[in-house]
Amino acid sequence: MATSRSGKPAANRTRTIAGPSTTPETVIALTLPTAFAPGSRRESCFDVQTLTVPPSSHGERLDRFLRDSLDLGRKEAMDLIAAGSVELTRGERRLRRLKKSDLVEEGDRIEVHWTGPSRAEPDPEVAPAILFESELAIVCEKPAGLPSGAVRGQPRGNLAAGLLALYPEMAEVGHGPMEPGLVHRLDTWTSGLLAAARTREGFSLLTGSLQSGALEKKYLAIVSLRKQSGVELGSVLEIESDLEPDPDKARRVRLKDGSRYRTQATLLAESGERALLEVRAGRAYRHQIRAHLAALGFPLVGDELYGSSDLESSPRHALHAYYLASAEVPVFRVRSALPDDLRALMGPTFDTSSLGLF
CATH class of the missing domain: 3.10.290.10 (RNA-binding S4 domain)
Incomplete structure (x- = not known):
């Protein structure tokens, strides 16, 4: 039922594949900088x-x-x-x-x-938009700046707490009491779509779909476009690596040898020295998209943590989870428009409707 409710540096592999049929086939050779060492946020599970x-x-x-x-x-x-x-x-x-x-x-x-409760508490003041709802699960929009889950001592003021106020049954569902119901997470300053389960059955089904790839996630990213990068509209870039926390920089991750994590990005539009990418990451590691795009030389606009120098016009890193679909029960397909603050980064006349995404 659809409804609306307010309420380690290493050499890693990169390759490109053909662009979409609407543009000439483009093959780009990109080499990952071997000195790049982008760490993940460290969360508290202890007193x-x-x-x-x-x-x-x-x-x-x-x-x-x-x-x-x-x-x-x-x-x-x-x-x-x-x-x-x-x-x-x-x-x-x-x-x-x-x-x-x-x-x-x-x-x-x-x-x-840390003091205080060690679990998320219902917070009716957090009122995420619900774009899909069934007896098993929901899909909602998380605004930029709102944490996905709670941290010890901060039980409210997060998406999970807001969902708990709407769906009390989520208290018994999920990965743990700090993030009840949530099937996956987004960085605090990443906006967009998240799926949450209302029942244990729904959680099992969705986490299984996430592991198998049946839960499809797509993102829109605005990046700094290198001059003479050789990347043309329709180009599809792909990078594979393993990822690990960076011991020298709190919160960041760095790339290392391996191929467990893959990111694929298609160049949709350009505007001056910026570009709009559609990004797929599948079962993503924390900060995967941010670290991989920076490693390729296309850091997210506003992403100081991963080396962006384009900071003045964006108060956050320019990443939005715009598409979420499940091909298995519970079946859904949901899209979320590019927020105004990100669309403005592409210029006053930029129109996403011409891209056919929405």
Whole structure:
């Protein structure tokens, strides 16, 4: 029933395949930079979480380091510090009375003492748009800036909490109590479609579809287009690698030898020094699309974490999950239009309707 409700650096393999039939066949040879070492966000599953400051974060403000390392909002990081929930060990000195403006140093050990509930709690103030609903599952739109799941001490203000207010039965479904119902996740600043299960049967069916590839996910990405890149409209780029957390940079991932994770991107449109890509990643690793596109030399606009220099006009990385479809029960096909903030990055006259996506 469809309804609407508010409420390690390494050499890795790259290749290209033919462009769509509407354009001449294009073959592009792209070499992955061997020195590229893009880490994943580290989440808390414990009462005390310990972080070690890497060289790349030396000299950062404490609140900024916590925000980047734990994917917290500005106020969340400040509140933790003000509440005395953050302790810092530097050599043999242990500092407890910290200020948000204190600067961290390489090798500092920081302990975050989480308090409060260890599960998502219903939050009726989070009202995601529901684009598909059945007795088994729903598909909703997550706005940019809203975390997918809860973290310890922050049970509300996330998508899972909003869905729990609409569908209390999700409390007994999912990967765990911090993300009830969610079949997969999106980065906090990635917008777009997410599937969630209302029953254990629905969760089993959808996670099985995700593993088998029957759950199809597509993204729209706006990237910086290199001059003389040789990439033409209709080109399809593909990269394969393994991925792992980057030990030298909190939150990032880096590429390493292997082929477990594949990303495929089609160039749909250009506008000045930017391009719109349709991206497929299948069963994706955290930050896979962001790391793979950056490795190819096409970082997402606004993605400072992965080396974008195009930051001024975008408050977030330009990635939107626009298409989600299941070929197996529960069957659905849902699309989400490119948000206004991302469409504006392509210029005032850019019109996605001409692409035939929606």
